Amino acid sequence: MADQSTSSTSSAAERVSLEVHIARLREILGPALANRRSETLQLHPQVPQGAHSQGCAAGRVSAAAVTAPVALPGFDNSQMDGFAVRLTDVPEAARPFSLPLGGVAPAGAAAGELPAGQCMAVMTGAPIPAGAEAVIPVEQTTEGFAVLNALRCGDEVSVHFTETAAEQVHAGRFIRQRGSDVAAGETLLREQQVLTPAALGLLAACGISQVEVVERVRTLVVATGQELRQPGDPLRTGELYDANTPLVAAVCHGFGHTVHTATVASDEPDEFQSAFQDLLARHRPHLVITAGGISAGAFEVVRQALSAQGVRFGAVAQQPGGPQGWGLLLGSAGPAAMVALPGNPVSCAVSLETLLRPALASLDPGCPPQRRIWTTVGEPLSSPAGTRQFRRVELSTGDDGTPTALPVGGPSSHLLGHLARAQALLELREDDTDVPAGTRREAILL
Numbered sequence: 001m002a003d004q005s006t007s008s009t010s011s012a013a014e015r016v017s018l019e020v021h022i023a024r025l026r027e028i029l030g031p032a033l034a035n036r037r038s039e040t041l042q043l044h045p046q047v048p049q050g051a052h053s054q055g056c057a058a059g060r061v062s063a064a065a066v067t068a069p070v071a072l073p074g075f076d077n078s079q080m081d082g083f084a085v086r087l088t089d090v091p092e093a094a095r096p097f098s099l100p101l102g103g104v105a106p107a108g109a110a111a112g113e114l115p116a117g118q119c120m121a122v123m124t125g126a127p128i129p130a131g132a133e134a135v136i137p138v139e140q141t142t143e144g145f146a147v148l149n150a151l152r153c154g155d156e157v158s159v160h161f162t163e164t165a166a167e168q169v170h171a172g173r174f175i176r177q178r179g180s181d182v183a184a185g186e187t188l189l190r191e192q193q194v195l196t197p198a199a200l201g202l203l204a205a206c207g208i209s210q211v212e213v214v215e216r217v218r219t220l221v222v223a224t225g226q227e228l229r230q231p232g233d234p235l236r237t238g239e240l241y242d243a244n245t246p247l248v249a250a251v252c253h254g255f256g257h258t259v260h261t262a263t264v265a266s267d268e269p270d271e272f273q274s275a276f277q278d279l280l281a282r283h284r285p286h287l288v289i290t291a292g293g294i295s296a297g298a299f300e301v302v303r304q305a306l307s308a309q310g311v312r313f314g315a316v317a318q319q320p321g322g323p324q325g326w327g328l329l330l331g332s333a334g335p336a337a338m339v340a341l342p343g344n345p346v347s348c349a350v351s352l353e354t355l356l357r358p359a360l361a362s363l364d365p366g367c368p369p370q371r372r373i374w375t376t377v378g379e380p381l382s383s384p385a386g387t388r389q390f391r392r393v394e395l396s397t398g399d400d401g402t403p404t405a406l407p408v409g410g411p412s413s414h415l416l417g418h419l420a421r422a423q424a425l426l427e428l429r430e431d432d433t434d435v436p437a438g439t440r441r442e443a444i445l446l
């Protein structure tokens with residue numbers, strides 16, 4: 001058990017900036033995230049209606065580069081519904097002209113050769129007949145595709161082109177060339193690239209049905225404190241329902257993680273340690289997030305149990321979310337990053353946004369980064385010197401288009417109702433002691 005008399009977290013001298021703490025988190029997350037395997041997923045698994053697919057590749061991160069097995073487009077094809085022509089059959093001057101209709105280039109099959117001195121109807125996406133050098137859109141003819149009916153009746157028909165057709169035609173006009181999008185052998189996807197909808201579409205267009213992705217980060221969320229109870233349990237004085245487990249789990253789902261949760265409602269370090277080791281063995285997490293039990297009280301179970309395992313505890317110059325713990329747990333399943341968050345629910349939520357998200361997003365392309373906007377502070381605010389304070393705010397659109405940030409309640413870290421109403425966290429800087437209304441400051445969108 002760690003010596004509690006030496007473990008105060010909040011003296012100004014010990015407090016580090018957010019940036020220093022984010023760097024610490026990166027140091028522990030680096031080896032833990034590198035400890036992930038790769039897995040092969042279908043781009044778009046066919047699942048029975050209503051069933052939830054675990055295996056969808058959307059949003060996942062590639063584990064290996066993928067090169068194009070084919071060119072895109074795979075053949076020269078028409079960009080317009082119109083008529084394929086040879087340039088020698090088109091007058092050089094801008095004047096109307098006619099060409100006998102040699103046929104219709106079929107979709108989904110080779111078009112054959114365009115006879116010299118004729119034109120051939122082509123639809124968008126259909127292969128260009130051999131010998132054709134340009135496509136004239138149907139709008140630049142006088143009868144349009146009505147001529148196709150006559151052709152079907154076996155009549156000999158000509159297509160009458162307007163003078164604009166002659167004026168605008170040139171080699172390659174409205175022909176989408178083979179390989180003009182992607183050349184065969186070109187890199188479609190780099191390693192460590194997010195599978196966006198467009199990336200999935202591109203792989204599918206190249207005939208690829210599955211992709212190798214990095215395993216999701218497996219995160220274990222553990223709420224601590226003997227006062228915690230679960231919904232349905234009756235509450236005795238001093239007890240409360242566990243808000244942190246669902247809150248932290250939801251944020252981690254948003255990070256793209258697979259999440260396991262547990263509540264260890266004990267302030268007895270040995271009991272906590274034993275339950276904690278069982279959870280590690282059962283879930284083999286890459287990341288462990290605990291909530292509570294880390295500040296300066298007499299019963300700080302996480303601090304007491306994990307200090308001996310190399311987890312460090314300190315304070316970040318932010319509010320809420322000052323006390324923080326971090327370390328690398330070295331188990332038989334490989335290194336796991338340990339992040340010990342303060343127990344107050346708002347402190348927990350703020351720490352996830354201001355510290356853990358930036359650290360994760362810098363290492364894992366699958367983790368969405370912080371979203372920041374500029375706002376105008378809507379009313380005068382004060383904040384402690386030397387501390388970066390995050391205030392819960394609602395946003396309304398200001399006259400100049402910049403959102404106005406209006407505080408929802410005060411800065412205290414137990415005000416979860418206010419956090420749930422807020423749309424953003426307004427960032428007050430370390431030297432922002434008195435902030436007049438109208439000041440422009442950044443806010444993190446929730």
Ligand SMILES: Nc1nc2c(c(=O)[nH]1)N[C@H]1C(S)=C(S)[C@@H](COP(=O)(O)OP(=O)(O)OC[C@H]3O[C@@H](n4cnc5c(N)ncnc54)[C@H](O)[C@@H]3O)O[C@H]1N2
Pocket residue numbers: 009010223224225227228240241242243244245291292293294295296297300321322323341342343344345347413
């Ligand atoms: N003497 C000092 N006291 C405190 C300091 C300090 O520096 N010196 N820091 C304060 C700050 S800031 C914070 S934040 C908290 C952090 O405390 P802990 O991480 O040890 O968290 P707990 O004491 O376990 O809990 C704090 C608070 O949150 C409630 N809680 C905890 N878990 C949950 C949960 N899962 N769901 C809902 N509510 C939860 C808990 O009941 C407490 O009310 O320490 C300050 N004190």
Ligand code: MOO
Pocket residue numbers: 318319320321322323342344346347348412413
């Ligand atoms: O840092 Mo604590 O999170 O202010 O309440």
